[in-house]
Amino acid sequence: MTKPHPARRYDYWLGGKDNFQADRDAAEAIAAVFPHIRTAARENRAFMQRAVRFLAAEAGVRQFLDIGTGLPTADNVHEVAQRIAPESRIVYVDNDPLVLVHARALLAGSAEGATAYIDADARKPEQILADPALRDTLDFSQPVALLLVALLHFVEDHEDPWAVVQQLVAALPPGSFLVLSHATFDPLDAETIAAMDAVNKNIKPVFSPRPLAAVSRFFDGLDLLEPGIVSVSDWRPQPGPRPTPAEATGYGAVARIA
Numbered sequence: 001m002t003k004p005h006p007a008r009r010y011d012y013w014l015g016g017k018d019n020f021q022a023d024r025d026a027a028e029a030i031a032a033v034f035p036h037i038r039t040a041a042r043e044n045r046a047f048m049q050r051a052v053r054f055l056a057a058e059a060g061v062r063q064f065l066d067i068g069t070g071l072p073t074a075d076n077v078h079e080v081a082q083r084i085a086p087e088s089r090i091v092y093v094d095n096d097p098l099v100l101v102h103a104r105a106l107l108a109g110s111a112e113g114a115t116a117y118i119d120a121d122a123r124k125p126e127q128i129l130a131d132p133a134l135r136d137t138l139d140f141s142q143p144v145a146l147l148l149v150a151l152l153h154f155v156e157d158h159e160d161p162w163a164v165v166q167q168l169v170a171a172l173p174p175g176s177f178l179v180l181s182h183a184t185f186d187p188l189d190a191e192t193i194a195a196m197d198a199v200n201k202n203i204k205p206v207f208s209p210r211p212l213a214a215v216s217r218f219f220d221g222l223d224l225l226e227p228g229i230v231s232v233s234d235w236r237p238q239p240g241p242r243p244t245p246a247e248a249t250g251y252g253a254v255a256r257i258a
Contacts, residue, residue, distance in 0.1 A: 004203065006154055007096045011071040013041035018071045018098060026203050033195035036247040043248040044181050045073070047232035048149045049080050051179045051254050054236065055145050056084040061177060063144045065134070067093040067122050067168070068151030072105040077147065078115050086112040091137050093128055095121045122151060123159055125167045143175040150250070152218070153183040153208050165218045172257055180218055181232050181252040183209040187245040215251045222255035229253040 004026035008019040012027045019027075031037045055061040062085055066077045069092040081088035092106050092115070100119050109115040116137040120128045128134065138144055146168055155161035169178060185193045200207050216229060227235065231245035232252035 005096050005098070006205065007068075007070040007094065007099055010041055010150070011073070013038045014045065014073055016071060016073060018102065029199050029203070030196070033199055034192060034249075036243070036249070039243050039247050040183075040249045043233045043243055044150050044250050044252070047181055047235055047250075047252045048077070048147065048179070049075050050236055050238075051252075052077055052080040052145070052147075053084065054254070055177055055179070056081045056088060059177065061143055061145045062088050063138045063142060064088065064090045064147060065093070065138065065144055066090065066147040066149070067128065068148060068154075069094040069099060069106065069117075070150075071096075071099055072102050076106060078106065078109045078113070082110040082113050086110040089114040089137050089139075091116045091118060091134055093118045093120050093122070095119060122148075123155055123164060125164050125171075129168070129171050140171070140173055142173065143177070144172050145177045145179060146172060147179045148218075149179065149181045150183065152180070153210065154205050156206055156208055162217050162220075169222070169257055174258055176257040178219070178222060178255045178257060179253075180215075180255075181250050182215045182218075183207070183250050184211060184215065185209045185249070186211055186251075187231075187249065209249075212251065219253060219255045222257055224253055224255045 001020045002022050004022045008023040009027045012019040012024055064077050078090040103117040106117055107115045114137050116133040118131045118133050152161045229251050231248050232250045233242045233248040235252045
């Protein structure tokens, strides 16, 4: 409770109540130098929901592996997918004890489908892939959508997040998909970046926004769907006004695994 956690900080920015003072203090420290952070959190969440709707409704995907689930809010992956296809099957993965406490809400899916929860660290993909709950819930002879949404910027370079993604992608059958979003400072001015870097030094886990070239490496060898790697607000958006890339501060993309 005394240490901020990304899932609980994200919950706070989204207007949730499942957070502690340490999370709120860290969240407000970031908001003080980047006032658009709540917009960025909402836009990232909306990107995930649009991607799941596309995969369920247009690509025919019925299986989803969501790593870095975060705390349950409105329209979680299973709710979006099962609203379109009640038989959809979802496995959630996170390593926050508070998410584990709330896992029952994530497991309340449709009678026709299935949901499961794995308590594991994304930096150890072999543990996720070996967990019986994964194989009991998902059929790896059929396509699976792997979701890594607002997660990998908490995996530092020395922990090789690209190898983590490669290992997970390699385990999926052909016809699967990768849904990924990642924080970036690319559209920000130098003054804002310097202020964010100063705050970041005092917040754990270390936050590692990455430029487009580094984010693109996660999709090496995959078939990017249109419109490619873009601001999360610009990935197949709904009609109407939307935030600028500098307000959303995140890249998002969906790719097909051959």
